[in-house]
Amino acid sequence: MQNTLTRLNPDASVDTVCEVLERDGGVIIENLVDEETLKGLWEDLNPALENWDYGADDFSGHRTKRLSSLFARTEHVATVALKEQFLGAARRLIERPVPVWMGGRRVELAPNVQISATQVIQIWPGEGAQWLHRDDMSHLRVYPGPIGRVQLMLAMSDFTAENGGTLVIPGSHTLGDEEPPAKDRAVSTEMPAGSCLIWLGGTYHAGGPNQSDAPRTGLTISMIAGNMRQEENQYLAVPREKVLAYPEEVRRLLGYDTCPPFLGWYESADPHLVLQQDTEPAEGER
Numbered sequence: 001m002q003n004t005l006t007r008l009n010p011d012a013s014v015d016t017v018c019e020v021l022e023r024d025g026g027v028i029i030e031n032l033v034d035e036e037t038l039k040g041l042w043e044d045l046n047p048a049l050e051n052w053d054y055g056a057d058d059f060s061g062h063r064t065k066r067l068s069s070l071f072a073r074t075e076h077v078a079t080v081a082l083k084e085q086f087l088g089a090a091r092r093l094i095e096r097p098v099p100v101w102m103g104g105r106r107v108e109l110a111p112n113v114q115i116s117a118t119q120v121i122q123i124w125p126g127e128g129a130q131w132l133h134r135d136d137m138s139h140l141r142v143y144p145g146p147i148g149r150v151q152l153m154l155a156m157s158d159f160t161a162e163n164g165g166t167l168v169i170p171g172s173h174t175l176g177d178e179e180p181p182a183k184d185r186a187v188s189t190e191m192p193a194g195s196c197l198i199w200l201g202g203t204y205h206a207g208g209p210n211q212s213d214a215p216r217t218g219l220t221i222s223m224i225a226g227n228m229r230q231e232e233n234q235y236l237a238v239p240r241e242k243v244l245a246y247p248e249e250v251r252r253l254l255g256y257d258t259c260p261p262f263l264g265w266y267e268s269a270d271p272h273l274v275l276q277q278d279t280e281p282a283e284g285e286r
Helices: 014-023 037-050 076-081 083-094 135-139 239-245 248-254 272-279
Strands: 028-031 065-066 098-104 105-107 113-123 149-157 197-200 216-225
Touching: 014 028, 014 083, 014 197, 028 105, 037 065, 037 076, 037 113, 076 083, 076 197, 076 216, 076 248, 083 113, 083 149, 083 216, 113 149, 113 239, 113 248, 135 149, 239 272, 248 272
Parallel strands: none
Antiparallel strands: 028 197, 065 113, 098 105, 113 216, 149 197, 149 216
């Protein structure tokens, strides 16, 4: 296994991002999010974050704040979620066909992707290192196995080794379940605000210890296969009026979609039709 994370420019192709992710399990894309979006995220999220409580257990962090329901709190998060190097890579790596028999024929069906969890994670001075884990543990995935999750961490503030930059073990997505993660192989994610870490659900990682005198703030979004349950219940996290404010692509990513062949329907139809009905003009307004 290598002991560094590859860094790419913000114009890197999806092909290149996928190549690095499949090889290393993680990649840093520098300056992927523009300053205006970053400013908007801070303006929308910081008031709630300032009054948020620390975690209540070792995993969540006793000196770490975790703010969720981001699509209900700021529309700027959609700009991050739709970045081609993230969403495009997630689709390429997750939407891989599976052979099934239907109607006496052998056909191939592929899942779509959906947003699973969203959080702002703010690690404060004095916080220790989180224990290394795979995010795929939420779905009890077995390794080695196919890719079912791709995740992004946006640095809302600078990430350094001193202030709790995310720890990653490059190449650890290839480990079987019998082999525990080795702490001495973990490397710290160092990147300026606006840059992003993208990693696979099978890559071992953890929040780093903050030994600085200021908090470290990151925003994370995960994409999973549409045939898996969303880690964060987006139907409760994002009120319907907020969902309606987003374009169709985002609505479907939030879960108002069907996954081939049959998952997620409402009254045997595409659930997005329910949202479309809410946006159609009344008879007298046409």
